[in-house]
Amino acid sequence: MTPKPQLLPLVTGILFCSFCQAQQPLELGSRREIFVDHYLIDRLQNVTLQLHHPRNEGPVLQFDKPWEGNFSGYCTIIRDGELLRAYYRGVRNAGADGNDSEVTCYAESKDGTHWVKPDLGINKVDGSEKNNTILAGEPPVTHNFSPFLDKNPKAKPEERFKALGGTKKSGLVAYASPDGIHWKKMASGSVFTKGLFDSQNVSFWSENEGKYVCYFRTWTGDGFNGYRSVSRTTSDDFIHWSEPTPMTFGDTPPEHLYTQQTSPYYRAPHIYLAIGARFMPNRQVVSDDDAKRLNVNPKYYNDCSDAILMSSRGGAVYDRTFMESFIRPGIGLANWVSRSNYPALNVVQTSDTEMSVFVNEEYAQPTAHLKRYSMRIDGFASLAAPYKGGEVLTKPFTFEGRELEINYSTSAAGELKIELQDASGNPIPGFTLEECPAIIGNEISRVVRWKGGADVSRLSSRPVRMRITIRDGDLYSLKFN
Template identity: 50%
Template sequence: MPQTTEVPDIGSQRELFVDHYLIDRLDGTSLKLHHPQPAGVAIRYNQPWEDRLAFYTTVLKDGDIYRMYYRGSLMGQRPHPTCYAESGDGIHWTKPELELVELNGSTKNNAILRHNGQFCVFVDTRSGVPEAERYKANARDQQQPSSLVGYTSADGIRWTKLRDEPIVPMVLENNFDSQNVMFWSEVEGCYVLYARHMVSDARVRSTARATSTDFVNWTEQTPMTFSDTGSTTPSQHLYTNQTHPYFRAPHIYISLPGRIHFDRSALTEAQSAEVCPDPVSGGGADISDGVLLTTRAGTTHYDFTFKESFVRPGIGYNNWTSRTNYPALGVVQTGASEMSLYVQRDYDQQTAHLDRMTLRIDGFASVNASYAGGEMVTKPFRFSGKELEINYSTSAAGGIRVEVQEASGVPVTGYTLNECPEIIGDELERIVCWESGGDVNRLAGIPIRLRFAMKDADLFSLRFR
């Protein structure tokens, strides 16, 4: 095999198989999208200050506390509050009586802001950040609705507007008309923004990116490009973007957009009226699902590797109305082998609620081999560490063997396929061993390839440690 001119150094970082970054050749194998499984209702929008248009949810794991922020109401002229819920496990949620905002003549509610429907929060993990600014958020300015203003908080509940002036002005068409995501990137060493915009000539909703070193002064927004079109125009409307660092591989940003299909209906008028008799926002005129995209730290490129639905609408007329099935912002660990994401359901219906769904750790996608078997060979790369760890699953009949090769493709003596005992099982952290053991430290820092021979198996991630 020819030598690659640029050899990435993955160090000891975890690599997920959500894109082709490490993959050189798939022979009898393929990248497989996995689908989250229903795990019950997280919260119902059933309070007087909430309604069927509750939306734009963010979920964070903050130490031992899970925090949730969402728009409580959008109906009529009443306040459109930002609401807060919390959990000790990410499964069972409570809406605390915060007594911060008066709604309907009472402060016994879980509202944190009276009128701010697109409030998007993150925990600022930047070293040296003042305690009073440990939590940050952005929202559309109520005075200048097409701009973003900043907020800070010491506890994630009581918020102060950073300043009256916007921190990010509108520069693109349809800018910020959705949930706009900010976070501190440990990998990039700066704050990052992913924001809504409209591709003017194509009239397609898309995403742009900007960065900041201080949360106040931002670079110009750069429209993201998409792998499936090779341009800044995505192949479909992406209403939200929900882009954020994956907690086990922060150089990989997971994006879970709500994909909307305008003027595409699955229901008859009668069926739509049955679940959404007086629609405010679309009703049965269009349908939505959730998709998986990824991007890597420091780039302006989305990999739209999987065009198939990540979150399908599912059985029931209620799942086939406008703007339902949108994933919330945030993927969090909720068990030893489980992570959770949250999905908007029954939007614009009296039964509006937020579902929890689960995946195995790292389980967005995998290199998959059928029973017939196949191989995957990586591009050349460098690493640091002394052991190779894989997250994998096989059937009782299946298995995986691993070979280390020189960059040229020549097997390294002591690490060949024939010297690797078959790996059978289902583990998040399995150390690969050969007949001589699992120590690969002597190969650290030099270009290598990995060859995986697989049968009825999935490989979700790898790292050296």
């Protein structure tokens, strides 16, 4: 029989496992770690993983063109150098998924707030080529066309952008583009058929896994029964895809996930973030009289939705550390209708200190639009401690680099300190708490220094732990450079 680990009290007050030195150290390398899961955490004392909520910055893109309409949705935002590109479905009236009236629309912006819908001259809509559509007359792909900027170093210039779109009837159809505006099919038929696809089906090149990954709509029951859920498939060439694998969600209650919007976080691409739409069928908030006043489509106010945050480090596992809403529906009834509050795909940086996520709001109403929400860089969640303070002990890990960079904030009375320990939990001389001056402030990037300086290169590739003390502060991320 394997003996139980003996928990020994440290002088720090954190419990330390006598078997911990046998743990296989994590390999951080020089990757950034954000605190959206417990991957790096061994012990917490009076410290919590705190979910943060993006700030409402108001509507930025109205769906007001005749070919867009009340049911525009399934948005994707891509940063391409200095330009932000938006892609979304346009459709005047609700109808069967993939009907002939659906088009794929395009807009662009330099700051995420001011958007332009260029007259592209690609498709004739309502008798004119003066419109912002990139695809028209190509159902059912236009129902949920979802593109990405291909980071595969072997990607051909004429296939710098790729996309998937389609429904169960068609399967997923692959497209490619050199400029994100002019698109061609990559194969004559569908490239993947083993799903129901009645949502936005997202794909990307995974730098971490070295392959293309697609997360797509499935249901937990047969056909369209059970809960709306997610499965995953991978590909080496974007044409031939593996057998699908249903995603798992740990020991959490099942929920309808209408969209999942999984993509690599741009500052830590080994971590996939899913800012998805949680759908609550038949959870009605809007009354019949309210619906008439809002002028919402009669079929679209019997349910409600909000935005949630999940993460994954590859494979068939989502981490749902946070079951609470990431973005709640706004004040008033206009966003308590069916299929409102659906996040766009991707988080994009919009200033030196800020990143943004975009959300479809006031769905099925004449006021339907895309709204911008902002947050500090890396600011999805943090290790947070109150005024009386707390401590964190990490798992053993190895790193590569000469210095430790953190993203943090404190109150005027708060502070952080960081100690490096060996794998057994012994403070390493030169890097102890006593030798770490209090870290006070609010910075996206701060190099940690001890009395002997910031150079930690002599510990590189050696298993270490980190002890972090926090008082009235937050630690959002860390990275060795």
